[in-house]
Amino acid sequence: MAAEPVWSVDPRTGKPREQVAIEATAAEVDRAVRAAHAALPALADRPVRAAFLRTAADLLDGARAHVIEAADAETALGPTRLTGELARTTAQLRAFADAVEEGAHLDVRIDHADPARTPPWPDLRRWKVPLGVVAVYSAGNFPLAFSVPGGDTASALAAGCPVVVKAHPDHPATSELCASVLRRAAARHGLPEDVVSLVHGFAAGVELVRHPLVSAAGFTGSVRGGRALYDAACARPVPIPFHGELGSLNPVVVTGAAAEERAAELGAGLAGSMTLGAGQFCTKPGLVLVPDGEAGEQLLKSLADAVSQGEPAVMLDHRMRDAFVEGVRERAALPDVAAPVTPGAGGEHTVSAGFLTVPAARLTRAGRHDALLEECFGPVTVVARYASREEALAVLARLPGNLTATLHAADGEPGAPELLAALTPLAGRVLVGGWPTGVAVAPAQHHGGPYPAATSTATSVGITAIERWLRPVTYQSTPESLLPPELHDANPLRVPRRVNGVPDPAR
Amino acid sequence: MAAEPVWSVDPRTGKPREQVAIEATAAEVDRAVRAAHAALPALADRPVRAAFLRTAADLLDGARAHVIEAADAETALGPTRLTGELARTTAQLRAFADAVEEGAHLDVRIDHADPARTPPWPDLRRWKVPLGVVAVYSAGNFPLAFSVPGGDTASALAAGCPVVVKAHPDHPATSELCASVLRRAAARHGLPEDVVSLVHGFAAGVELVRHPLVSAAGFTGSVRGGRALYDAACARPVPIPFHGELGSLNPVVVTGAAAEERAAELGAGLAGSMTLGAGQFCTKPGLVLVPDGEAGEQLLKSLADAVSQGEPAVMLDHRMRDAFVEGVRERAALPDVAAPVTPGAGGEHTVSAGFLTVPAARLTRAGRHDALLEECFGPVTVVARYASREEALAVLARLPGNLTATLHAADGEPGAPELLAALTPLAGRVLVGGWPTGVAVAPAQHHGGPYPAATSTATSVGITAIERWLRPVTYQSTPESLLPPELHDANPLRVPRRVNGVPDPAR
Numbered sequence A, B: 001m002a003a004e005p006v007w008s009v010d011p012r013t014g015k016p017r018e019q020v021a022i023e024a025t026a027a028e029v030d031r032a033v034r035a036a037h038a039a040l041p042a043l044a045d046r047p048v049r050a051a052f053l054r055t056a057a058d059l060l061d062g063a064r065a066h067v068i069e070a071a072d073a074e075t076a077l078g079p080t081r082l083t084g085e086l087a088r089t090t091a092q093l094r095a096f097a098d099a100v101e102e103g104a105h106l107d108v109r110i111d112h113a114d115p116a117r118t119p120p121w122p123d124l125r126r127w128k129v130p131l132g133v134v135a136v137y138s139a140g141n142f143p144l145a146f147s148v149p150g151g152d153t154a155s156a157l158a159a160g161c162p163v164v165v166k167a168h169p170d171h172p173a174t175s176e177l178c179a180s181v182l183r184r185a186a187a188r189h190g191l192p193e194d195v196v197s198l199v200h201g202f203a204a205g206v207e208l209v210r211h212p213l214v215s216a217a218g219f220t221g222s223v224r225g226g227r228a229l230y231d232a233a234c235a236r237p238v239p240i241p242f243h244g245e246l247g248s249l250n251p252v253v254v255t256g257a258a259a260e261e262r263a264a265e266l267g268a269g270l271a272g273s274m275t276l277g278a279g280q281f282c283t284k285p286g287l288v289l290v291p292d293g294e295a296g297e298q299l300l301k302s303l304a305d306a307v308s309q310g311e312p313a314v315m316l317d318h319r320m321r322d323a324f325v326e327g328v329r330e331r332a333a334l335p336d337v338a339a340p341v342t343p344g345a346g347g348e349h350t351v352s353a354g355f356l357t358v359p360a361a362r363l364t365r366a367g368r369h370d371a372l373l374e375e376c377f378g379p380v381t382v383v384a385r386y387a388s389r390e391e392a393l394a395v396l397a398r399l400p401g402n403l404t405a406t407l408h409a410a411d412g413e414p415g416a417p418e419l420l421a422a423l424t425p426l427a428g429r430v431l432v433g434g435w436p437t438g439v440a441v442a443p444a445q446h447h448g449g450p451y452p453a454a455t456s457t458a459t460s461v462g463i464t465a466i467e468r469w470l471r472p473v474t475y476q477s478t479p480e481s482l483l484p485p486e487l488h489d490a491n492p493l494r495v496p497r498r499v500n501g502v503p504d505p506a507r
Helices: A026-038 A046-062 A064-075 A079-102 A151-159 A172-188 A202-210 A223-235 A256-279 A294-308 A318-332 A368-373 A389-396 A416-426 A463-469 B026-038 B046-062 B064-075 B079-102 B151-159 B172-188 B202-210 B223-235 B256-279 B294-308 B318-332 B368-373 B389-396 B416-426 B463-469
Strands: A005-010 A015-022 A108-111 A124-130 A133-137 A163-166 A196-199 A214-220 A242-245 A251-254 A287-291 A338-341 A350-352 A354-359 A380-386 A402-408 A427-432 A470-476 A497-499 B005-010 B015-022 B108-111 B124-130 B133-137 B163-166 B196-199 B214-220 B242-245 B251-254 B287-291 B338-341 B350-352 B354-359 B380-386 B402-408 B427-432 B470-476 B497-499
Touching: A005 A064, A005 A172, A015 A172, A026 A133, A026 A163, A026 A196, A026 A202, A046 A064, A046 A079, A046 A151, A046 A172, A064 A079, A064 A172, A079 A151, A079 A463, A133 A151, A133 A202, A133 A223, A151 A163, A151 A214, A151 A463, A163 A202, A172 A196, A196 A202, A202 A214, A202 A223, A214 A223, A214 A463, A223 A242, A223 B223, A251 A256, A251 A389, A251 A416, A256 A287, A256 A294, A256 A380, A287 A294, A287 A389, A294 A338, A294 A354, A294 A380, A318 A350, A318 A354, A318 A368, A318 A380, A354 A368, A380 A389, A389 A416, A402 A416, A416 A427, A463 A470, B005 B064, B005 B172, B015 B172, B026 B133, B026 B163, B026 B196, B026 B202, B046 B064, B046 B079, B046 B151, B046 B172, B064 B079, B064 B172, B079 B151, B079 B463, B133 B151, B133 B202, B133 B223, B151 B163, B151 B214, B151 B463, B163 B202, B172 B196, B196 B202, B202 B214, B202 B223, B214 B223, B214 B463, B223 B242, B251 B256, B251 B389, B251 B416, B256 B287, B256 B294, B256 B380, B287 B294, B287 B389, B294 B338, B294 B354, B294 B380, B318 B350, B318 B354, B318 B368, B318 B380, B354 B368, B380 B389, B389 B416, B402 B416, B416 B427, B463 B470
Parallel strands: A108 A497, A133 A163, A133 A214, A163 A196, A214 A242, A251 A287, A251 A402, A287 A380, A354 A380, A402 A427, A427 B470, A470 B427, B108 B497, B133 B163, B133 B214, B163 B196, B214 B242, B251 B287, B251 B402, B287 B380, B354 B380, B402 B427
Antiparallel strands: A005 A015, A108 A124, A124 A470, A338 A354, B005 B015, B108 B124, B124 B470, B338 B354
16 A cells, blocks of 8 residues: 555645645554553543543643634634634533543442342442543544544543544644644643544545454544445444444424514524535534425525525535535436525635425425435525425425434424424434524533434433443442442542432432 | 244253244234334333333233243243242333333433523433334343343333344243233233234344334344344444344453362352353353462362262253254364363253363464354353463453453452453453352343443343433423423423533432
């Protein structure tokens, strides 16, 4: 395998900026994984892990100007968005540090011996241990929050798992910069730098998921790429958990009453959500069910006004731009599909936002129009006009899994519970009002959903994301002298626990 | 596909007892799954679900004589063992009823809106919802506790998931009897009987895991069968979680000090554990590391005395008996392997217990002796004699994943922590002293472990087994009138929750 150069490319011009690295060979991937595996014991100390995560956040904040400059040059996402993304990323690292200190993720359960039972119960003490080395596959559209220093890395490190990150080809320089910051933070706390390492290249990514010492993987990206890696993870002699976030249509239902009540507001809100970040969010609303009739027309007019006022936007790379243009062209050519504002190629390096409309009746059974039920990455959405609640429900019944599903109804509208019940099986997050873009990094967040939104039932955002990288171990009849303090009766570290089947009041 | 008859067979004679059913066709599997899916909404009511599980336990206890007679006739496990297994099974159903009522499995997390944050946080309320129809693959060796009314079924129903069980061919009559009891219990509470249904036949089992309306599967059985079904689950257009328990060697390490201290007791204890239920436990100790030298010899002598006193035993079926005899023959023929008490064919329908010995040095690198590191179902264990702690650790480093790993050391022995640290990565349950057979159905239990012990990080025994059949959903900005009471601020049902990132004191 020749050493292929890895270039940072400016999406605003399509021109190479600099050579950042070379693609990792199989031997280099092996070396990175072995070094990460050797670093596993060093991460066992919870206070050190928490301090490391906080230092990583501090150093990233300290390097803010450099990080944002690098990320903007490679992704064209702009300094405002990237400043917000970095703040979210460092807040996320600190939130996981807090979680590591609290220890709720250890899910400690203690059952004292009960000799009165038939058969007698032995003393059982359960907690969770890190799975081992985690492979993280970075996302193109979030060079920070879902990439090297992002949620997968932060939650894996919080769980005590060393990480080998496969860089996304759209931001190799940002990836290198962030990896060096994380490694520096590790060294500050006496941890091996190899608790985080970085590899580049498609082949390296495949090597990584197949490596015997890799114990789990996290992925954010396309259905095609994610499914191929998921299949490889399952086909291993020893299969490993593969937590992938692959794709989502993010359906929205607007009821007749909601349209009557606030058509203009809904149209403008939808325009803002679907064009945010040039439509390159995994939570972009991609299918919006809008009622036939006058109020629905007003919503579309407001949407058209807002969308057509937008500036042409630069997408993350020219391959994505081409795929967007082609995806829109194919969908727009379908019978009965109209384009009130035509999305597609803008200037030489940009795209312009727009939307398509289609009668919902075209989507109630399988056919060519199923292309409209597949995610199209970029600033486009599909508005399906429905004649009746039954027709809207018939479309929902045909949808694949989603990260989000949104209902816009009027206050106390009698039909709302039925629609909410139809949306819940479709998604990991269900919104009533509002728009799905924007994912709060909050403890109760769930960013996942039925396939292909996710390949597991787990979340990639929020504190429970840590659960992906742990497995339970129960110690039976084990003297306290051989147990970690978290499992001692006295609970000296005050971790939340259940004892004898109920929450531990002693804490 | 011809309608193949399903016969109940007496393992004590190898003769058919009665025709119980016919194998399910693809159309019949489809019908069962659709009926189960239609029953999903009926299971949404937690109090009704809990009452149903308790009635199921009561009716099974009420049918004790019939159930045990049927199970003994088909499995030859004997009334004593089966009486205990039924008690464990009904206790398990009642424990899940308690868990359903408490609601901890809903893992409710509420974050109130925080407009002061940048960007502002919306109101987020997360709980867990049932995945859908669960396919349960019964085990041969536990006709009750890991079959129709067993842990997979009980935990899936507790989660709110209807179940389609694939009967094990070794106990079709017991399976039919138990299914009818569960269905009767459902009807008593106004639930559709199809919350539990039963299908027979290998092909039906494959159809089941591929059915689009099946959302998850639980399996207890062989590596070969379980891996084939796991692969099918992963290869679906929409992959589903497959929680399989496939195989385990259950290594035991006896230190020199422990052997010095209690050689006779250890030998007798090992004999009891490895011959229990004719060695047909998934937790049977299959590899025992015993030190070279006099104390080790005494342990072996005690083991030999106890094992050779045992009566020939009937295995679950003649195919297993043949596999046991052949498995022992192959292993015993390896260089340097001895059989102080020869296991193998007993009478025409029975087997006799025994054990093999091998120098641990034969197991420290890959080769023909790796056959000794594979589970051999039946009353045999392998004793590997080690010359040094390093040699023992070198053997452990080569082991696949296990349900259990056991350490016998002397009190306060200085080398114990290192051995425990080497055993923990190998297993889901780690014992210090005692023997791994016998799995308490306790809240802190973990019955699972690294592959091939399990295909996931989950447990199939204990209250947390319910987690396998749930997925989180977060409601964003949703009015209380549209939310279930578990997610209302007032917490009228008093479920355990975390609010704004900390345990809810209001409960």
